[in-house]
Amino acid sequence: MRDKRIASKKKNNKTVKGIILIIAFLFFTGSCAVTRDRIETPYQVYREKGIASWYGEDFNGRPTASGEIYDMYGLTAAHRTLPLQTNVRVTNLENGKSVDVKINDRGPFVNGRIIDLSYGAAKVLDMVDAGTSMVGVEVINGSRDFEAKADKGVFTVQVGSFAVRENAEKLAERLNREYGGAYITLYETNSKKFNRVRVGNFKTLEEAQGFVNKLERKNFTSFVARKD
Known part of the structure; x- marks a missing residue:
């Protein structure tokens, strides 16, 4: 009889341990699931490479797409699709020079080019004489709000x-x-x-x-x- 009680007690202990292990497993996996749900997709910084050009006197003093008057000596640029007032860093990939500009206009309306810089910005990049240059463009005021607006x-x-x-x-x-x-x-x-x-x-x-x-x-x- 005593042996039966011992066997029964051992069986009960195993059952309790099994239940505890199952509860612990469910709690652990549940915690992991909650953690995964909280992980957000990292913000993808907007970058592109291509040909930049610049525009000057023929547009100076005229309204831009943003309504601002174009100042060829300022640090601005025209882009076909980026939201107006976006700030971007433009790097001349041929000499490593960079400049930060504000998108306040639309263009360039020439196939094969990605950005049209003001004369002032082109001068900083040392590309006035060349007229065009291979550049990298990166948004510097990026946020999830920009990501939502961009498309x-x-x-x-x-x-x-x-x-x-x-x-x-x-x-x-x-x-x-x-x-x-x-x-x-x-x-x-x-x-x-x-x-x-x-x-x-x-x-x-x-x-x-x-x-x-x-x-x-x-x-x-x-x-x-x-x-x-």
Whole structure:
């Protein structure tokens, strides 16, 4: 009888230990699950590399896309898609020189270029004489708020720019036949006028870029621009 009680007691002890181990395991895995849920995706800093150009006297004193008057001697820049008032660091990859500028305008509206610098910024980077240079661009006031804004807004796709209005109208007519939503905007510098042919109003940068890819398959050269 005594042996049975001992055996029963040992069995009960094993059962209790088993329950304790299960509870401890569930608590541990539950704690780990909570920890994983709290881990946030690290903020991805905006960076790009490409060709920079600069613009000067022909635009000096004219309103920028932000409404500010362009000062060619200031430290500003034009970008096609970054939100206005974004601060970026531009590094001349050919000589290592850097400058911090504020995005207050739209451009460059030349395929293959990523940023248009003020004369003042280009001078700091020692690229005035060259006209263009390979640069790195990095957002320096980055935050999750910027990350949310960068891909949201209203975007359009520019397909051409013409000094002669008639040529712009011909392209717009063709695009309207094939895709719809084409329109012409007039842009003036101190000495020239440009008739820009654009298509669409897209809610995200990704959607606009998808349309650019679609146009490329039809041999159109185009790029995305933010509408402000």
